[in-house]
Ligand SMILES: Nc1ncnc2c1ncn2[C@@H]1O[C@H](COP(=O)(O)OP(=O)(O)OP(=O)(O)O)[C@@H](O)[C@H]1O
């Protein structure tokens with residue numbers, strides 16, 4: 001397999017005032033994928049990206065970005081970045097703002113105009129190129145910021161909450177843009193707390209909680225883990241679990257509603273439970289696959305198992 005785009009073995013960041021924003025967080029991003037870093041407010045997502053981009057100095061960091069040690073500036077010429085709450089100079093037009101961004105990231109002067117035009121078309125601002133950023137709505141600024149983040153034709157692009165303030169149509173367009181970037185072979189690193197959005201585009205995700213990565217993997221694998229089938233049977237006997245069903249793989253049984261949960265999505269693996277139900281004299285009403293959504297996966301990851309409450313942001317020393 002090719003070198004990963006990011007191989008972050010560990011990072012710690014303690015801000016002045018003793019806030020432990022990152023506590024030995026580790027993750028790996030493969031080339032050409034859309035990777036989602038998810039986590040509640042204050043989990044450390046933006047700090048992690050800023051460390052990778054050398055905007056924030058880590059307390060301690062180990063790993064590589066585009067094959068070079070994290071902290072080196074050279075690979076950043078091949079990286080794009082849309083910061084959280086970014087601010088383009090409001091007195092510039094959209095085209096000037098993107099060209100300015102190109103100048104800052106070393107795009108040759110002769111290419112800047114054409115690049116800016118193409119990117120502004122791509123983010124849906126064709127008719128607004130010569131308007132000042134100060135007249136833009138929040139969502140339009142976000143689109144202009146996206147164009148600016150892509151101006152250096154990056155291999156790897158970091159987008160910190162790119163759909164913040166963008167309307168549903170715009171959000172869909174941004175998702176399509178991310179997929180387009182992937183199909184061009186670029187790697188996309190998306191910071192988001194909008195789970196439904198991440199669910200629609202990410203290949204792999206990590207969940208960051210209190211400065212640590214608590215889950216990481218292919219979205220499809222993480223979802224499969226919590227997926228199940230629900231078996232509903234009709235039985236006129238007393239309200240008690242059907243004999244044999246639990247032995248046959250039912251992990252949860254609600255004897256009064258006759259609903260059994262099977263911890264598998266595999267229909268073949270569900271057959272013994274169906275057989276057991278029939279042997280006990282029940283009629284099988286339905287067997288329904290239920291895929292775990294990212295939201296439920298996320299809520300499980302961020303909930304304190306003892307108190308049942310969402311865990312608070314990172315600890316203060
Ligand atoms: N410059 C700073 N100085 C001190 N503490 C900071 C600074 N920036 C962030 N923090 C703290 O570090 C922790 C992580 O913040 P960070 O912005 O990385 O979280 P986040 O996951 O991006 O949150 P959000 O979803 O709200 O954007 C928080 O407790 C925050 O208060």
Ligand SMILES: [Mg+2]
Nearest residue numbers: 045046047084
């Ligand atoms: Mg953030």
